[in-house]
Amino acid sequence: MSEAPSDLAIRIEDLENRFGDHAVHEGLNLDVRRGEIIGVVGGSGTGKSVLMRSVIGLQTPSHGRIEVLGREMGAPRAPGEADIRSRWGVLFQGGALFSTLTVAENVEVPLKEFYPDMDPELRHEIARYKVSLTGLPDNAAAKYPSELSGGMKKRAGLARALALDPELLFLDEPTAGLDPIGAAAFDSLTRELHETLGLTVFLITHDLDTLHEICDRVAVLADKRVIAVGTIPELMASDHPWIHEYFGGPRGRSALMSRGGEQTHVAKDDGLDSPNPAKA
């Protein structure tokens, strides 16, 4: 199925990233639909974080084109156009909170950057609201990151990512390091925020439970590019060795079974999207 550009939150075409002689991505294409939660998976070092960094402008690709929310990355901003960075929020691995600032002050950082003239009282109010939105208790706002558990740090990072009411949310391994109960709670929170705030979510994860629980589609990185995109049943029909092992191996089967699922047989050519239909 081919999407109109307006249905897309992100379009990545022919992306190449290299560090010296080492090519991390070559000919990588991916479309992310508006309003979906897309999981991005791949073995360690396949370039999931580099891909996210390219999309949010922290890594300049060697080649290719990236469009985010209808705007070409790297192109000059039109007069009066909002800074594209104010339209997304990012939860980096580990939360990346400023250790010398309280949770509320961390949430206020992007507000200060993009709205320097905002009334401080309003800024504090917004920060408190964002903290409560992520399920943290009221008293967490005044705490420093060192006083928080791992799960609370993730929620605080999420509160900061939501500070500017983003349309697009990037999450880099949000459940890594959480116990299974904390991870499931974070998954529910992500799903809930996605629904209530109408977010598009780009989610890098190794967590099979998260993929099953909340992702609408999953993109698989291997061989320097996105080799397949689809729902999990669609991907399970793939005979690519990595995909087969990932979803059909012991952990993949157990994540599926814990949801009462059975391996769905999907005909080989049924459903799997090309990473970028327009280019297929």
Ligand SMILES: Nc1ncnc2c1ncn2[C@@H]1O[C@H](COP(=O)(O)OP(=O)(O)OP(=O)(O)O)[C@@H](O)[C@H]1O
């Ligand atoms: N700034 C950099 N300079 C040189 N090489 C880099 C740089 N950033 C990333 N790389 C390399 O790019 C490759 C992809 O890294 P990346 O962190 O994106 O992998 P990943 O898929 O997110 O891995 P993991 O699942 O382990 O987090 C790795 O080989 C890494 O060493």
